[in-house]
Amino acid sequence: MNDSKQENLSSEEQPWTIQRLLDWTTEHFGKRDPDNPRLRAEVLLAEALRCERIELYTRFDTIPPADSLDTFRDWVKRHARGEPVAYIVGSKEFYSLRFRVDPHVLIPRPETEHVIIEALESAKAMPRSPLNIVDMGTGSGCIAITLAKHLSQSSIWGVDVSPDALGVARDNAETHALGDAVQWMESDLFERFPDDLRFDLIVSNPPYIGTSEQGTVDTSVVDFEPHVALFGGVEGMDIIQRLAVAAADRLVEGGVLIFEMSPMIESRCRAVLDKTPGLNCVKTVNDYAGLPRVMVARRTG
Template identity: 35%
Template sequence: MSTLKSDALITVGEILQDAENRLREAGINTPRLDAEVLLAEAMNTTRTRLMADVDREVTAVQSMAFEAMMARREQREPVAYLLDRKEFWSLDFTVTPDVLIPRPDTECLIEHFLTLVKRDGVEAPRILDVGTGSGILAIVAARECPTATITAMELSGRALDVARHNASAHNVSAQIQFVQADFHREFWEGAPFDYILSNPPYIDYETYETLAPEIREYEPKQALLAGHDGMDAYRKIIPLSAMLLRPGGSLVLEFGDDQGPEVNRLVAENGGFEGIERASDYTGAERVLSARRRAVRG
C-alpha cells in the first residue's frame, strides 16, 4: 500500500521512490526499473521522458492507473502481463497469461536459423514452428524471410488467438498457416519442411518448484513443464522431425541450462541427423542446437 497521501500533490520523483520501496519489500529484483516502466505506462509516456521531468505532477487519474498496476506487481504478476506486451527482436508482441513471455535468449534461435538459411541458400523455405505460443518464431521468420511459407502449430486455442493477432499486427498473416494440433505422427500438413523450429517446454518437475513466482504462478504450466527430466518434448519432436524434414533440412531447437549434452545425445542416437551444431546465447550459455536431416542413401 502506498505511503503517499491521496490528497497530496505527487510528483514523478516522489511516486517512483515510494513505488521502488514497495516493490523491493515485495521481493522484486528490479524495483526501480519496474516502477519506471509502470508509471510511464500510466502516464502514456516513455521512461526517458519520465526521468527527464521528475518534478512533473502525477494526476489523480494517472496515479489510480499506476496504483492498480502496482498492486498486481506486488503480487508478483509479470510486468509483461500488466502491459499486455513484450518486446522481442525489436518488435512489440501482445502477450497474455495464455502464452509464455518472450525471452531475449530465444533471439539466439532466430539468429542461428537465419545463418542456416543464408548458408543453405534456400530461396523459399518451408518452415514448421512447433508450439508457436505467441507466434514470435513464426512471425520473425516471416519478416526476415519474406518468401517463406510457415506452418505454426500450437495445441492451445487461446495461444493461437494471440499468435494470429500478432501475425496480423506485423503484417505477415498471409505467410503463416496456424494449426491447432499436437505434434504427432499424423501431422503431415506442409511436409516435407526445410526447417523445423521449436522452443519447447523443457523444465523438469523439481526445477519448476524453484522458479520465481512470476513464472510459476502466472505463466502457462503446459508451456514450461516437460516431465521428470525436462526432456519429454524433445523425445517427441526429434524422431518426428526426422520424418517431416526433407533430406538436408534442419531441425533447430532451444534448450535449457545444461541440457545441451542430453539434447545432443537424443539427436545423435536418433540416427536420422548429421551435422549437429550448438550455439550460445548472449550470456555465453549454450542455448540452441541444430542438426540436418541425413540424406537418404540408396
C-alpha cells in the same frame, strides 16, 4: 513550489512526482526481486501514463493525474504479488517487435532471440527458395512472426496445441500486418500436417522445465504462465525427445532443427540427438549469460 520550500516538506507531504514514484517503486520491487526493479517500475508507469519510457525522464517533476496514479498503484500492488509486468501491461518486446501477451501464452524471453539469430543464419546458407519453415509451439507467435518479417519469401507455419495461444498469435500477426504470411495450425507436434509435407527449418522453444524442478522455479513464473508452455515431463525432455524423432522424419536432407533448452539438460539433449538416426548435432549456442541455451542439428542423408 520552489526547491527550498520542497526541501522543508516532510516525506509524507512531498508531492508524488514521476521521479518520486519511480524511486519509491524501484526500492519496493527491489526488495522482492533485485533483477532490474527500475526498468519494471518505468514500464508500468509509462504504460499507466500512456507514454514512452524515455518521456518519463523529461517529466520528472510532473505530478501524474489521479486516474493514472490509481492505475499505477493498482499495477504496483499486482506486480508486488508476483504477477509479471508483461501480463499487467499486456505486451512484451522481442527482437525489437512488440507482441501482445496474456496468460494463455508464455512471455517471450530474450534468450529465445538466439533461436531467431540461428534460424536467420541457417536460412541464409540454404540454397533453396522459398523455404518451408515451422515454428513448433508458437505461443504468442513471436518466433514465427519475427521470421516472417525477415524471411518474407518463405512459407511459415506456426503450430500450437493450445487454441487460446493461437488466438493471441493470430492477433499479433494482424498487428504486424502479416496477412497470411504465417499459417496457424492447432496440432500436437506434426500430427495434423499432411504426411508428405517436409521442412527446411524446424524451430522451437518447447516446454523444457522438468516437473521435478517445479519447486525451484520462481513463483511469478509457475503461478502465472501456462504450464503447458513450461513443463516437458518429469525431466523436461518429453517434448524435445518427440520433436527430435519427428524432425528426423520431417526435415529435408540438409534441413536444420533449432531448439531452445535449459542449460541443465544440455547433455541429455545431445544424447537424444546422438541416438536419433538421421540427425547430427551441429552446435550448441550460448545465451547472453554465457549458458548453453540453443541446439542446432542437421538432417543427414
